[in-house]
Amino acid sequence: MKKLINRPDDVVREALEGLAAAYPDTLRVHLEPGYVVRADAPVTGKVAVLSGGGSGHEPLHTGYVGRGMLDAACPGPVFTSPTPDQMFEATKAVHGGAGVLFIVKNYTGDVMNFEMAAELASAEGIEVESVLVNDDVAVTDSLYTAGRRGVGATVLAEKIAGAAAEAGQPLKAVAEVCRLVNERSRSMGIALTSCTVPHVGHPTFDLGDEEMEVGIGIHGEPGRSRVALRPADEIVEMLVEPIVADLPFEPGDDVLALVNGMGATPLLELYVVYRKLHELLEAKGMRIVRRLVGSCITSLDMAGCSVTLLRCDDELLRLWDAPVSTPALTWG
Amino acid sequence: MKKLINRPDDVVREALEGLAAAYPDTLRVHLEPGYVVRADAPVTGKVAVLSGGGSGHEPLHTGYVGRGMLDAACPGPVFTSPTPDQMFEATKAVHGGAGVLFIVKNYTGDVMNFEMAAELASAEGIEVESVLVNDDVAVTDSLYTAGRRGVGATVLAEKIAGAAAEAGQPLKAVAEVCRLVNERSRSMGIALTSCTVPHVGHPTFDLGDEEMEVGIGIHGEPGRSRVALRPADEIVEMLVEPIVADLPFEPGDDVLALVNGMGATPLLELYVVYRKLHELLEAKGMRIVRRLVGSCITSLDMAGCSVTLLRCDDELLRLWDAPVSTPALTWG
Numbered sequence A, B: 001m002k003k004l005i006n007r008p009d010d011v012v013r014e015a016l017e018g019l020a021a022a023y024p025d026t027l028r029v030h031l032e033p034g035y036v037v038r039a040d041a042p043v044t045g046k047v048a049v050l051s052g053g054g055s056g057h058e059p060l061h062t063g064y065v066g067r068g069m070l071d072a073a074c075p076g077p078v079f080t081s082p083t084p085d086q087m088f089e090a091t092k093a094v095h096g097g098a099g100v101l102f103i104v105k106n107y108t109g110d111v112m113n114f115e116m117a118a119e120l121a122s123a124e125g126i127e128v129e130s131v132l133v134n135d136d137v138a139v140t141d142s143l144y145t146a147g148r149r150g151v152g153a154t155v156l157a158e159k160i161a162g163a164a165a166e167a168g169q170p171l172k173a174v175a176e177v178c179r180l181v182n183e184r185s186r187s188m189g190i191a192l193t194s195c196t197v198p199h200v201g202h203p204t205f206d207l208g209d210e211e212m213e214v215g216i217g218i219h220g221e222p223g224r225s226r227v228a229l230r231p232a233d234e235i236v237e238m239l240v241e242p243i244v245a246d247l248p249f250e251p252g253d254d255v256l257a258l259v260n261g262m263g264a265t266p267l268l269e270l271y272v273v274y275r276k277l278h279e280l281l282e283a284k285g286m287r288i289v290r291r292l293v294g295s296c297i298t299s300l301d302m303a304g305c306s307v308t309l310l311r312c313d314d315e316l317l318r319l320w321d322a323p324v325s326t327p328a329l330t331w332g
Helices: A008-022 A084-094 A108-123 A153-166 A171-183 A232-246 A267-283 A314-321 B008-022 B084-094 B108-123 B153-166 B171-183 B232-246 B267-283 B314-321
Strands: A027-030 A035-038 A048-055 A072-078 A100-105 A128-133 A185-191 A211-214 A225-228 A254-261 A287-294 A304-311 B027-030 B035-038 B048-055 B072-078 B100-105 B128-133 B185-191 B211-214 B225-228 B254-261 B287-294 B304-311
Touching: A008 A027, A008 A035, A008 A048, A008 A072, A008 B267, A008 B287, A027 A084, A035 A084, A048 A084, A048 A108, A048 A153, A072 A084, A084 A100, A084 A108, A100 A108, A100 A153, A100 A171, A108 A128, A128 A153, A128 A171, A153 A171, A153 A185, A153 A254, A153 A304, A153 A314, A171 A185, A171 A314, A185 A232, A232 A267, A232 A304, A254 A267, A254 A314, A267 A287, A267 A304, A267 B008, A287 A314, A287 B008, B008 B027, B008 B035, B008 B048, B008 B072, B027 B084, B035 B084, B048 B084, B048 B108, B048 B153, B072 B084, B084 B100, B084 B108, B100 B108, B100 B153, B100 B171, B108 B128, B128 B153, B128 B171, B153 B171, B153 B185, B153 B254, B153 B304, B153 B314, B171 B185, B171 B314, B185 B232, B232 B267, B232 B304, B254 B267, B254 B314, B267 B287, B267 B304, B287 B314
Parallel strands: A048 A072, A048 A100, A100 A128, A254 A287, B048 B072, B048 B100, B100 B128, B254 B287
Antiparallel strands: A027 A035, A035 A072, A185 A211, A185 A304, A211 A225, A254 A304, B027 B035, B035 B072, B185 B211, B185 B304, B211 B225, B254 B304
8 A cells, every 4th residue: 555644543633634734724623523614613694514524535525615615524534424423513613603504425324424413403403404415327325325326516516505605595595506406416437446445455446457447436336337448538428428318418508517536547637538528518419617627526546537517507607606715626 | 557548649639628628718729739828818018928848747737827827838748848849839829029938847858949949939039038947856867857857846936927927027027036936946756656658558667565766756757766665754754854955944934835746646645745744844943834735746647746845935925826817726
C-alpha cells in the first residue's frame, strides 16, 4: 500500500486537522466527535444544510462546507458511516433557528444513523427534514445498501440546497428543491482499478490488466459487470445510455453534467470523457448548460470516472449559479 | 496501461476538444497548430501572458487560461515541448498591442522553442519578455534540462503575472513581478509510483512496493534518491527542509504554500501533507498566509506530491487575491 499517510488509524483525524489548518476563514473542525462547520456557524434565521458519510470520498463532504453550500459535514471513518452522535452534535452547532436539512446518501449505515440523529434533534426541538440521494442507475441493492446508491447527485444537491438555504428559503422549500435535484439526476460509474482502504492495506478487489468494472459503487463494491477494457468513447457510451434511458432524459432537455474522477484519474482523461459526453448528448438533442469536470466524489485512490446528469430548469440554474465559497467549489 | 483514452495519438487533441466543449465562455481552442486562448482575446491595450509546455501536467497550462491568469497556453504532445509555430500563432492571437510575456518552465526543449517564438514575434514587431521558472531545489541538470527544473512555482507565477497584466501594468512590470515570484519560490516533490506515457504504454520507471523517489521531476525523470517508503510526516520533512534551506526562508516569513498532487493522489492524502507542512513551518516561525491544496501541476497518473513555498509581501498577496476565472482556478 503506497499512500501519503502516517498510521491508518490516524488518517481521518489528520486530514481533518490539515483541512482546518488550510481553510481557517471558511470552516472550523471539531474533532471529538468529528464534524466540520462553516466558520460563521450558526447563521441565525437560516436553514442549515448538513451532510456526511464515510471518509475517502473527498472533497465530498468536508470540502463542500462553506457559504452557499453545506453548513456542516460529518466524516465517518473511511467508507464507514459517521455516528448519530456526530450528526447530532453537528446539528446543534449549525442550527440557527430555522431547522436543519440532512442530505443522506442511500447507504444502509448512513440512513440508519441519520434517522437516529433526526430523532435526537427532534427531541431537542430542532426541526429536521431528510432527503435521500439515490441516483446511481447501475444496480439496485448492493453490498452497502438496499435500493439505489447515492453518488454524484449528492454534490449537485448540496450545492443547490445550500444556495436555497443561503437565499433564505424555509426548510420545506430547501428540502423540496433538494428532492427535486435527486429526482432529476442519474449517475453511473466505471473503475479501471480498485481502491485500497488504509486499514485493509490491499486492494478491495482484483481487476485484471485488461479489465474494468462497469457500474462500480463508490466503495469499490461490485457493479453491473466486469468487461474488457474499452476505448474511452465506448466507456462513455456505456455510462450515458443507461443514464439517459432511466429518467428518461429527452430531446430538448437542458442538463447539468458532472464528469467525475474517482480519485486517481488525471484531468487530461476527464477532458477526453467530457468530449464524448458532449457529442453524445448533442446527438440526442440535449444541451449541457452547466458542467463540473473534476474529482468531486471519489473512492480513495480508485482510477475511473462517473457521469451524472441533472435535468435543469431556470430555478435550478439560478441556484447553481449562486455564489459559493468552499475549499472545493468557489465562484460568484 | 489503463487509461480513459482512445488512441494514444489522439489524446491531446481530444482533451483539447473536451476542454473547448466544457468552457466555451472562458476560452477558445485552436487545433492546428494547437493553442488555447481566453474567450475575449486579444484584449486591447493589455499585456498578454502566455505559457506552454508538454501535455500531461493538467490543469497546467490550459486549465489556467482565462480572465486574470493566462491569455494563452500552448500544449505540446505529452511531455514534449510545443513548437515555436504554436507559440508564435498563439502570440499573434492574444497580442493586444501592449506586448506579450512568455512564462517558460526550464526544460531544454521549451527554452529553445520559446526563444525561437520570441524571435518570430519580434520580427513581426511584437514586444516579448520571457521569464524562466526554475524553482525545483531537488537537482541541477537532469534528463530534461540544464539547471533547475521549473515546477510548482509556474502556477503561482501564472496567477500573479496574470493579475498584474489584468490590472493594466506594462510589460516590464509584469515580467518583473513574474521574475520575483520565481526568485522567491522553491519546490520539491516525491513520487510513490511512476506515470505511464500513453505512447509508451508502460511505466516510465520501476519503483518497488516499498520504495519512493525523492526529488522527482514532473516527467518521471529521476530525483535525488530512491529510498524506503516513509510515513507522510517524514516525507513532508524531507521536502520542507531542502526548500527552506535553499532560499533560505527565515523566521518571520509569510509564505504562500502549494501542496500539489501529482495526478493520482487523493485529496485526503494532500490534507495529511498540509497538516504536517503547517506544523513544520509554524515551528520555524513562518506563517502560511495563502494556500492551494490540490492537483495543480501533475505528471499524468503519477502518485505523489510536491510542496512549493513562495515568500510573500503585500503586493504579491494583492495580486494573488485578485479575481481569476479559469477552468481550474476561480475566485473573487
